[in-house]
Amino acid sequence: MNVRLYVLQRATAALMAPLVLVHVAVIFYATRQGLTAADILSRTRGSVLWASVYGLFVVAVAIHGSIGVRNILAEWSPMSERHAGIFAIILGCCLLALGLRAVAAVTLP
């Protein structure tokens, strides 16, 4: 891992720390208040705030997770660092696409 990947991974970790807390708080709130899917969607659809929070979360996860997987593959598998990097970029793109699709599904009006 070079300094660029290190900075990206640490920066996304710092970003995710409060976002994870928000996410956990939302889960507790939704389950304890007994919100239905319709209740949740009524709050999230058209909301710039929720789209921003979860959109940012997904971007951070895609970057952070793919760098971590790259490092694990480069160290613990026979894969070369270059091939691990290519795999990680593909993984990151998949995570980003799936995550943003999910965010769009609950936030687009």
Place this chain on the structure above:
Amino acid sequence: MTEKIAVSLWRGRAQGRYQLYEVQLRENQTVLDVVTFVQRHLDATLAYRFACRVGMCGSCAMTVNGRPRWTCRTHVAKVIDRGRLKIGPLENLPVIKDLATDMAPFFEKWQQAKGAFAPSRTRSDPIERIPPGGAARMAADAAIECINCGICYAACDTVRWNADYLGPAALNRAWSLVNDQRDAGNPARLAAVAASGGCHACHSHQSCQEHCPQALNPTASIAGLKRRTTLAYLRGELKA
């Protein structure tokens, strides 16, 4: 009846086997004494390396009962396990023969990490005064007593997993020079340790400081390099 030690010594190169010898247990005996006894009295073909015998040169490091140690300063009484000693070459380095490893990759990484002093003045310039109590000098001093024994390199999991990783000793050396006010080589040094295989590959397992016979803390030095290179990168002084 005199007590004997069952000593298993690695014989061969990458492929080989442990061979058992019996050596008399003596008071204040070091592991190096045991190996030397075997080579001089039991098997003259045994290959091993030592020089100073007093913990200064860093030549005699071996794996003793599973841990890398400087054998000249390791008393048998402290490491013997149920009357047995198992002594092998250092891990993470190619074996030349028996207990002697090839240290070339270890020292090549010192070169890669720009571990050589790069003078900022010539011999015609006046000698620069460096206050010994200054923060940078104290940071340099904290990392400077390395004897190049390779124990941290042998103990490091990241070295085991990543052949390109520069290793704790080379990075510790780089950190001592980064803090040396007389040195002018930091741009190239920071670029070298910030590249792939540099300080950011460290997982902070701290095996290096756990095993260092000089009680140095290469993990802290590497953390210092991580901070310094991160700042340099954010300021645009480093390209990655």
